[in-house]
Every structure is written in C-alpha cells, then in structure tokens.
Amino acid sequence: MTYQNIVVPADGQKITCLGEAGCIPDNPIIAFIEGDGIGRDIMTASRRIWDAAVEKSYGGQRKIAWMEIYAGEKAAKVYDGDYMPQETFDALREFLVGIKGPLTTPVGGGFRSLNVTLRQVLDLYSCVRPVRWYPGVPSPMREPDKVDMVIFRENTEDVYAGIEYEAGTPENEKLTRFLREEMGATFFEGSGLGIKPISAFGTKRLMRSALRYAIQRGRKSISIMHKGNIQKYTEGAFRNWCYELARDEFGDYTITEDELWDQYGGKQPEGRILIKDRIADIIFQHMLLRPAEFDVIIAPNLNGDYLSDALAAQVGGVGIAPGANIGDDVMLFEATHGTAPKYTDLDKVNPGSLMFSGVMMLEFMGWQEAADLVRDGYTRTLAQKVVTYDFARQTDGATEVKTSEFATAIINNMNV
Numbered sequence: 001m002t003y004q005n006i007v008v009p010a011d012g013q014k015i016t017c018l019g020e021a022g023c024i025p026d027n028p029i030i031a032f033i034e035g036d037g038i039g040r041d042i043m044t045a046s047r048r049i050w051d052a053a054v055e056k057s058y059g060g061q062r063k064i065a066w067m068e069i070y071a072g073e074k075a076a077k078v079y080d081g082d083y084m085p086q087e088t089f090d091a092l093r094e095f096l097v098g099i100k101g102p103l104t105t106p107v108g109g110g111f112r113s114l115n116v117t118l119r120q121v122l123d124l125y126s127c128v129r130p131v132r133w134y135p136g137v138p139s140p141m142r143e144p145d146k147v148d149m150v151i152f153r154e155n156t157e158d159v160y161a162g163i164e165y166e167a168g169t170p171e172n173e174k175l176t177r178f179l180r181e182e183m184g185a186t187f188f189e190g191s192g193l194g195i196k197p198i199s200a201f202g203t204k205r206l207m208r209s210a211l212r213y214a215i216q217r218g219r220k221s222i223s224i225m226h227k228g229n230i231q232k233y234t235e236g237a238f239r240n241w242c243y244e245l246a247r248d249e250f251g252d253y254t255i256t257e258d259e260l261w262d263q264y265g266g267k268q269p270e271g272r273i274l275i276k277d278r279i280a281d282i283i284f285q286h287m288l289l290r291p292a293e294f295d296v297i298i299a300p301n302l303n304g305d306y307l308s309d310a311l312a313a314q315v316g317g318v319g320i321a322p323g324a325n326i327g328d329d330v331m332l333f334e335a336t337h338g339t340a341p342k343y344t345d346l347d348k349v350n351p352g353s354l355m356f357s358g359v360m361m362l363e364f365m366g367w368q369e370a371a372d373l374v375r376d377g378y379t380r381t382l383a384q385k386v387v388t389y390d391f392a393r394q395t396d397g398a399t400e401v402k403t404s405e406f407a408t409a410i411i412n413n414m415n416v
C-alpha cells in the first residue's frame, strides 16, 4: 500500500502475523503515534530506552524500524485538520503492531474520543493492563509487593459504544416515547439517554483471551468483576457468559469456587485456574485490604476503566501504569494516562507508563532480554532515588530529574 504522509522505513521488515513463534523479523516495522500534550516528551524518552535495551541485548542483530503514523493534534497539522486520518487505520492493519502516546479528548462535546475510535474501528477488544509494584516506587500501600494483577477490560461495548442521545434532541424524544409508551419505562422528563450493550460474543472473546493469557503465564485465578446484582441482563449476563466460556472451552484448565470447596476441600489443584466473581463495589475494598487474593481480573468496559486507574494508584499512579489494546488482527500498546496538557513540552513528566507499555510489546515480540533490561535499568535508577517530579514529591531524599535525564539514567543503568 502507498501512503500520503507515512514514510515506511526502507530498512524494516513487515510483521505478518500475531501470536505465533517466528512471526517477528529481526528488523520489525513498528508504528508509533507520538500523542498530544506530554506525548512528544515521553515518546522520545521511551524510544531511546527501548532502542538502547535492544541494542545492548542483541548487539545490532535486532533493531526496531520505527514508522511514525498520525492521530490527534499532530495529525490535524499534517492532514489539514483531520485528527484521525484513514491512513492511520490502514497502516495499523498492514503493519499489525503499534504503540501510542496519549490523545486529547474534549469533554461534553467536540469530537468523539480518538482512543475509543481506534479501539472500535480496529476491533481492539481486550484492554490489557498489568499492575505490579517495583521496589522504590512510592505507594500508599503498606505491602505494595502484594499487588501483582492483570486487568482484562472489555474495550468495545458497554456505555462506551457511543449510543447516547442528548436531552431535547429529536432522537432522544423518539427513544423516550418508545421507552415510555411501548416498554412502560419511567424516568424524569428531559433525561439524557445512553444504551449499554453487552453481548455474549464480546464477553466470551475477552474471556477467551484472558484464559489463554492466564494459562500461558501460569496465573492462578481469574476474577470476574461485575455489577450483576443491579444490572442483571448486562453485567449479570457478562458474569454468566464468562463462567460459561470457561466451562465449555477451558473445562480441563479451570475450576469454580463452588467446585474448589465441594470437590477439593478448598485446596486449589495444580494446573487449574480458579474462576470466581466479585461485585464491582466490593472489589475496590478488597483490592486495598486483600490484594494478594487477585491475579487476573476481567471486567466490562466502564468497571475496567475505573479499576485500572484505582489499581495503578496502589503501585505508583497512572504515570507508570502500562497498557495494550489487543484484537485478533492488530495490537496497539499505549500509555494509560492522558495528555497532562499543563506539562506539554516541559520535559518533566514520568515516561514510565509508555516505557512499560513498550516492555509489554517487547515481551509479546519474544524479545525478553530487552524487556528485562529495561526493567533492570529502571529498578536500579529508582534505587538511586533518581526520579521525575511525581515520585520526587513522595520520596525523601530524591533527586528530581527531567524526563530526558531519567531516560539517560535508565540507559546508563542497563548492565548487560
């Protein structure tokens, strides 16, 4: 395919399949979206760190060929006002793997979230967010080392599906009439209306990917987070479909809590993943009081969104929480925080969230040595109390450095 503004690196090779051994060439083309606000600072710093780790791990035998693609404010400049050019979708579909910085979304009007659009158009249905603590990271928890979880958040359905009708519009009035007159619903005059679709198809494919992940990584349990006691036919159904999928497709690998007690006296058998479910509100309490009881967590879109940020706070905040949006055909790794516009181009913020999203990407590529090297460099840098402003304000005796200086310190601390 030819592109108008995207330059395909001549020295790179295309990734042609996902999830199978041998799919990743030594010079894979990886697409990147710089992002708005702090995006430029954290992308520049993170690319330096990833490139250094790859270089130090493989001595030039492997190298990422970076290909810039555009979304958000930079796209509007390059594509004459178009914030989400078609080429961006085409390039991700052709090159399969990408990584992105944060993108601005206006509140209560303007255009629809570019992040949500990317997830929906490319059908990136699993939002995967590992949450774990690194020594030296300031945490409000007494025992942050007990936090080691991976959230699988549904990414395409729920109230994020964009089926919303503003109060006072003809569409809203039409739906109001239908709900009141034909369905017997009662609600206040002038209500805004939103629809919450949750399907068996959407739920089961997410549960399938969570189970495959849990099996591959030797995880012990999957907790289904839902508010099914109130929203019976959406979140309650989500819970039921998750159990159904585990039983029908992964019966040899899973057990439920009932089976655990009825058949195994409460002792989890080797090689079986425990499937349990917890109501959304109590899970927030359990996360703080008994984090060790949670491993993989699967959640509908909105619950998963709240939970991801709350959990990130336990291990250092959104400044270091990584994430990936994964579909059957495309993977897009991303910083989980926003554009923090007040820090734009100040070379100040923590690049950790994007950097660790890149670590997830390196692991997916099978480049484990490079992924480990980034972690080593990071851990050593933190042990020296060299940190960006966000950690500096929570760490006694810290040396506060700029984003770029933090990246340099990590690179210098990568000991092969």
Ligand code: NAP
Pocket: 038, 042, 101, 102, 103, 104, 105, 106, 115, 318, 319, 334, 335, 336, 337, 338, 339, 340, 341, 349, 350, 351, 352, 353, 390
């Ligand atoms: P935000 O950009 O995440 O920033 C909120 C606060 O989090 C910042 O003011 C800062 O806290 C802290 N923070 C964020 N990133 C940090 C980093 N890398 N290092 C250290 N601290 C960091 O959230 P927002 O202000 O609600 O949203 C701003 C814009 O981003 C909105 O347009 C929103 O829609 C968009 N957004 C995009 C994404 C995405 O692209 N995936 C996600 C969320 C939000 P302090 O002020 O305490 O220093």
